[in-house]
Amino acid sequence: MIRARGLVQTFKSRQGREKTEVRAVDGVDLDVAEGEIVGFLGPNGAGKTTTLRMLTTLLRPTAGEATVAGYDVATQSKDVRRAIGYVSQSGATGSVARAGDEVIDHGMLYGMSQAEARQRGQELFSQFELDGMWTRQPKTLSGGQRRRLDIVMGLIHVPRLVFLDEPTTGLDPQARANLWTHISNLRDQRGTTVFITTHYLDEADALSDRIIVIDHGKIVAADTPENLKSQVAGDSVDLEVADIAQAPVVAKALDALTEDGDRVVVDGRHVRGRIRRAGTAVPGLLRDLTQADVELNSIEVRRPTLDDVFLALTGRSLREGE
Numbered sequence: 029m030i031r032a033r034g035l036v037q038t039f040k041s042r043q044g045r046e047k048t049e050v051r052a053v054d055g056v057d058l059d060v061a062e063g064e065i066v067g068f069l070g071p072n073g074a075g076k077t078t079t080l081r082m083l084t085t086l087l088r089p090t091a092g093e094a095t096v097a098g099y100d101v102a103t104q105s106k107d108v109r110r111a112i113g114y115v116s117q118s119g120a121t122g123s124v125a126r127a128g129d130e131v132i133d134h135g136m137l138y139g140m141s142q143a144e145a146r147q148r149g150q151e152l153f154s155q156f157e158l159d160g161m162w163t164r165q166p167k168t169l170s171g172g173q174r175r176r177l178d179i180v181m182g183l184i185h186v187p188r189l190v191f192l193d194e195p196t197t198g199l200d201p202q203a204r205a206n207l208w209t210h211i212s213n214l215r216d217q218r219g220t221t222v223f224i225t226t227h228y229l230d231e232a233d234a235l236s237d238r239i240i241v242i243d244h245g246k247i248v249a250a251d252t253p254e255n256l257k258s259q260v261a262g263d264s265v266d267l268e269v270a271d272i273a274q275a276p277v278v279a280k281a282l283d284a285l286t287e288d289g290d291r292v293v294v295d296g297r298h299v300r301g302r303i304r305r306a307g308t309a310v311p312g313l314l315r316d317l318t319q320a321d322v323e324l325n326s327i328e329v330r331r332p333t334l335d336d337v338f339l340a341l342t343g344r345s346l347r348e349g350e
């Protein structure tokens with residue numbers, strides 16, 4: 029459904045008297061299959077929106093090539109636009125018209141008849157739990173309802189592929205979870221391919237069949253959330269000792285269980301490290317510590333998260349700079 033090879037986008041900018049070139053997207057290859065939900069992740073400024081703008085034909089690539097829904101983004105941009113839905117960060121609904129009328133107008137822009145657009149719009153209102161909102165002005169809707177209306181607009185012409193740029197930013201947890209259900213339904217019930225950018229790791233983890241991570245304009249990982257997490261060596265373990273003098277004993281015991289190259293960190297009373305299969309290793313560790321008369325205040329074991337994956341890949345946390 030999406031195939032990109034060597035996509036590049038450079039921007040020229042001026043700092044004082046010096047002209048500099050920003051390589052916002054720096055040789056990106058992407059493959060997205062029909063019916064997949066793909067989460068496109070990266071920290072601020074990584075190149076997500078710029079990539080999305082090239083794939084949706086809003087920005088011409090400086091170099092490289094991409095086909096979207098079977099059409100070339102550079103030479104067949106009209107065909108690409110007809111085949112896709114695009115819901116931007118800022119949304120499309122802002123006028124004083126009634127929600128239903130905006131949706132019909134939007135459908136007619138895509139060449140639908142008024143009756144067709146009305147019927148499809150009403151179906152989508154019902155699917156996205158917007159019943160009763162048809163005659164309301166968008167500005168009177170809640171944040172979650174407005175984001176759902178944005179998505180309805182992006183789907184009015186029955187695209188096989190929809191791009192959602194940070195669809196849940198600014199929504200409360202309940203509205204986010206509700207939107208996740210709707211996005212999953214799109215794929216499950218209609219087979220729509222979904223390409224979604226997000227800052228939220230839990231969102232990418234919960235929704236995506238596959239995750240593509242971009243950093244400094246380059247793809248640094250592309251795999252299922254499970255495979256990405258299993259690449260990170262082990263679970264993280266945090267042991268808190270009652271007596272700070274015993275921290276070195278705990279550090280030594282934990283160090284014996286970590287992989288070569290993984291460091292054990294002592295931070296006051298806390299001793300932290302990463303070990304494989306903590307579920308089987310930790311009971312033995314606790315037995316040894318008890319025998320050595322070490323008293324622990326607490327123990328915390330955590331499975332790897334996508335943030336650990338990103339940290340392992342780039343040395344930085346995805347959450348930095350948020």
Ligand SMILES: Nc1ncnc2c1ncn2[C@@H]1O[C@H](COP(=O)(O)OP(=O)(O)OP(=O)(O)O)[C@@H](O)[C@H]1O
Binds near residue numbers: 041071079
């Ligand atoms: N029109 C432009 N002119 C100059 N630089 C730009 C322009 N658009 C984007 N950039 C730069 O390109 C880089 C990538 O920006 P982009 O908006 O694609 O990142 P992003 O991953 O979508 O970030 P965010 O999560 O903050 O939306 C950034 O360094 C940004 O400052």
